[in-house]
Amino acid sequence: xxxxxxxxxxxxxxxxxACGVFIVFLQKDEDQKSIRYFLAAHKISNALSYQExxxxxxxxxxLKNVSLKLHVLPELNNKIGRFSxxxxxxxxxxxxxxxxxAKGVSFSLIEAAQKLKEPEENIIDILADFDPATGIxxxxxxxxxxxxxxxxxxxxxxxxxxxxxxxxxxxxxxxxDQCLGIWDAEISLGNISNAQQGQFxxxxxxxxxxxxxxxxxxxxxxxxxxxxxxxxxxxxxxVKGYKRYIDTLYLRLPGxxxxxxxxxxxxxxxxxxxxxxxxxxxRNTDVAQTLTRFIKEPQxxxxxxxxxxxxxLNVLGGTFLRQLxxxxxxxxxxxxxxxxxx
Amino acid sequence: MNSFFKTFFLxxxxxxxAGAQSPEIQTGxxxxxxxxxxxxxxxxxxxxxxxxxxxxxxxxKIFASDESTFGEKSLGNLMSKVxxxxxxxxxxxxxxxxxxxxxxxxVFQGSASAADKWKPEKGTLKVKIxxxxxxxxxKDGLSLTESKNxxxxxxxVARIDPQTALEYRIYSKDNACSIFxxxxxxxxxxxxxxxxxxxxxxxxxxxxxxAEVSVFNEKGHLETTLDGYFTEGRFTxxxxxxxxxxxxxxxxxxxxxxxxLIDSDPDLKINYVSYLKSRRNSKTGFxxxxxxxxxxxxxxxxxxxxxxLETSVTxxxxxxxxxxxxxxxxxxxxxxxxxxxVPQGIPGMDFPAYDKxxxxxxxxxxxxxxxxxxxxxxxxxxxxVSDKTQNLAKLRENTRRSEELREHQLMMLDYNxxxxxxxxxxxxxxxxADRMDNLPAMLIATTVIEKPVRVNLLVNIVSSxxxxxxxxxxxxxxxxxxxxxxxxxxxxxxxxNLRRATEKEKKKNKAVAGTLELSAAVACELExxxxxSDLISLIRRRHEKPNWMPYHAPFRQTENxx
Numbered sequence: 001x002x003x004x005x006x007x008x009x010x011x012x013x014x015x016x017x018a019c020g021v022f023i024v025f026l027q028k029d030e031d032q033k034s035i036r037y038f039l040a041a042h043k044i045s046n047a048l049s050y051q052e053x054x055x056x057x058x059x060x061x062x063l064k065n066v067s068l069k070l071h072v073l074p075e076l077n078n079k080i081g082r083f084s085x086x087x088x089x090x091x092x093x094x095x096x097x098x099x100x101x102a103k104g105v106s107f108s109l110i111e112a113a114q115k116l117k118e119p120e121e122n123i124i125d126i127l128a129d130f131d132p133a134t135g136i137x138x139x140x141x142x143x144x145x146x147x148x149x150x151x152x153x154x155x156x157x158x159x160x161x162x163x164x165x166x167x168x169x170x171x172x173x174x175x176x177d178q179c180l181g182i183w184d185a186e187i188s189l190g191n192i193s194n195a196q197q198g199q200f201x202x203x204x205x206x207x208x209x210x211x212x213x214x215x216x217x218x219x220x221x222x223x224x225x226x227x228x229x230x231x232x233x234x235x236x237x238x239v240k241g242y243k244r245y246i247d248t249l250y251l252r253l254p255g256x257x258x259x260x261x262x263x264x265x266x267x268x269x270x271x272x273x274x275x276x277x278x279x280x281x282x283r284n285t286d287v288a289q290t291l292t293r294f295i296k297e298p299q300x301x302x303x304x305x306x307x308x309x310x311x312x313l314n315v316l317g318g319t320f321l322r323q324l325x326x327x328x329x330x331x332x333x334x335x336x337x338x339x340x341x342x
Numbered sequence: 343m344n345s346f347f348k349t350f351f352l353x354x355x356x357x358x359x360a361g362a363q364s365p366e367i368q369t370g371x372x373x374x375x376x377x378x379x380x381x382x383x384x385x386x387x388x389x390x391x392x393x394x395x396x397x398x399x400x401x402x403k404i405f406a407s408d409e410s411t412f413g414e415k416s417l418g419n420l421m422s423k424v425x426x427x428x429x430x431x432x433x434x435x436x437x438x439x440x441x442x443x444x445x446x447x448x449v450f451q452g453s454a455s456a457a458d459k460w461k462p463e464k465g466t467l468k469v470k471i472x473x474x475x476x477x478x479x480x481k482d483g484l485s486l487t488e489s490k491n492x493x494x495x496x497x498x499v500a501r502i503d504p505q506t507a508l509e510y511r512i513y514s515k516d517n518a519c520s521i522f523x524x525x526x527x528x529x530x531x532x533x534x535x536x537x538x539x540x541x542x543x544x545x546x547x548x549x550x551x552x553a554e555v556s557v558f559n560e561k562g563h564l565e566t567t568l569d570g571y572f573t574e575g576r577f578t579x580x581x582x583x584x585x586x587x588x589x590x591x592x593x594x595x596x597x598x599x600x601x602x603l604i605d606s607d608p609d610l611k612i613n614y615v616s617y618l619k620s621r622r623n624s625k626t627g628f629x630x631x632x633x634x635x636x637x638x639x640x641x642x643x644x645x646x647x648x649x650x651l652e653t654s655v656t657x658x659x660x661x662x663x664x665x666x667x668x669x670x671x672x673x674x675x676x677x678x679x680x681x682x683x684v685p686q687g688i689p690g691m692d693f694p695a696y697d698k699x700x701x702x703x704x705x706x707x708x709x710x711x712x713x714x715x716x717x718x719x720x721x722x723x724x725x726x727v728s729d730k731t732q733n734l735a736k737l738r739e740n741t742r743r744s745e746e747l748r749e750h751q752l753m754m755l756d757y758n759x760x761x762x763x764x765x766x767x768x769x770x771x772x773x774x775a776d777r778m779d780n781l782p783a784m785l786i787a788t789t790v791i792e793k794p795v796r797v798n799l800l801v802n803i804v805s806s807x808x809x810x811x812x813x814x815x816x817x818x819x820x821x822x823x824x825x826x827x828x829x830x831x832x833x834x835x836x837x838x839n840l841r842r843a844t845e846k847e848k849k850k851n852k853a854v855a856g857t858l859e860l861s862a863a864v865a866c867e868l869e870x871x872x873x874x875s876d877l878i879s880l881i882r883r884r885h886e887k888p889n890w891m892p893y894h895a896p897f898r899q900t901e902n903x904x
Contacts, residue, residue: 128784
């Protein structure tokens, strides 16, 4: 090739490169528009801000440095380093599959408690009269603080799958936090109509904007059946910290047994509670002993429902803890402790 | 060394050895042993009140193995030695009432005075009078002066309160006779007054008995004539009253008072006192002769309030009062009877009664035990006027019992509550707080509200200095402003304002979780303040009832009924 031909080729390549850059810019602008459109369509654009958005080749969408304005705590400072939607699919305009990861989810639990703006006397009274058993459900935020977790720095991933024809929904989530530990949960629901699925989406939206999330969730779960449940929890600081709190609460002295670990009497109480609606006393005793073993030496615990079992949520009654206990027992859930360290 | 000095040496050697003891003997009073002789088989104690035994008038109890110790000579010897001890250890003592016991039986009652070199004499009347006079001085805060008969041996006469008694001593020109004259005229004028006396020998300087006394003023003019009887120089009109006068005082310009001792009952510990009054005539400006029969007012002065809880004893005392009325005022139709803890100063008794319309004055007088009015018609028996009877002793006893029952109920309530409460609840009760706090929970509270939080914490202190202390349980905590309140390490319940430690404080004090600004601290004896487990001790300490026991009431219900 002659010199002039080389020059012409070079200019041609430059032109292609310029076109490429131009196309990327156009594409990026289009991505931004698409994401903004998506957020606006779901009426959450005011509740979410981000520094950068992209529709990458491997992921459906990526948002960087995201900040949420939560409906219940609008002033809470929070940050998600990178929020990626890996896959998004709709069937007949209904979201049928979503998988996402949120890396670097961080916010202060102390700040969250402050932003709740409870009267000072209430805060002191709640903490002074805190019951370590029931307080976990009635005041979970304070329970986390008492366990020593004053800040969340977590990676969260989740997966949503819905088959409208079969009315089935599967939800998976995994949370990894230095203090909260690693939570890996999966639940499969049956008998979920399109309308109920809509309530689930509304519940998510109302988490960010005005609305009754709790009522949406109630409507979502109405008539639903649970067909599979699994939870694996690996403790880092949460259970250990909560045990330390209970030790001080019940004046544990050096060299004495931790009052947080159920003794024979405590195990018997757990068995009695479990057996209230379930006659499998031996199985319940095993469950209580497994729970006790985990509390004594918190590492990894796994709950897995028996395959083929399904339970309608409508048959459950009583307090939340009672309902949850009955659900797990009816699903014939096995409980196992895994030692992660030798 | 002769036998006397041997005994003397032994006696005082043992006295010194016994000097520090203050036993509680069967009399129920605190006693100070002032002398002791093993050889003679004698112990001498002085009654003490609030730990103080050395007083103007001592109550001496002499315990002897042999009754012959109380013979005139033996007791004289003993008292001369006791006197030496008293002069050294209690120079303030001037009189002593002596109770002598042999084999725990009262075999001798007498008195002695420093002025007579502690020579004992049987009977205690003189000292009783002194006691009553002193009681009036101490309890009413009066400044009394003791009058002395200038002639002959010192004689106990009425004490005169110079602040309230409008009384002046007026002498005859030759100073051989004198009277006590009641008038509200200025003292400087009275200094120039004099008397003329007819029908009396003036043997005792102060006129006693029948006399006709002319009183002349500063100009030498006849002011008045006092024709009748005199008691200790005081004009009693037509009544010849030979009594032991106690105190001369006044209740304002219009009413002047003179108290006298009727009798003493050593068994019941009662001194019966009555009152003469002299009232000012507003028209003439003169004071009436001393009189005390219309009505006859009698006070049973005693510290023994329990006497009036028993109806039979009260009736006996009232009968005694009636017999005194018959002796001193045979024609009187009314007795105003009072039982008091003081010999004077009670409204309605010697002082004018309160104005019933003035609510501010109608408070119950704690010195008054019992009050009753008795009336009779000529030739008939005395009858108690029921609507004027006040048994304050019973009322107070009923109130006390009600309060005690109420307190018992409260303590039972505490006991029942504590049996249900947890250990922290008991610790809170121990320090009188509403609750005990959990350190981690309160550290979170103070962080969330961004202010110090008032807390009560159980802690184990590992080190302390004048101004700060450190704990290692339940967490490392820095306690400031201890100001010597935490003088030792160990388990404590501390109260104060808690805040989270600053980064600077954490660096300086080895990662303390928080800082407590101390306001109160209670040191515990047992690990983790284990004494809180003993509920009965907790309740006893809280209510200051060291003998309290749960489950049974201290009184039967019927006893509490008014």
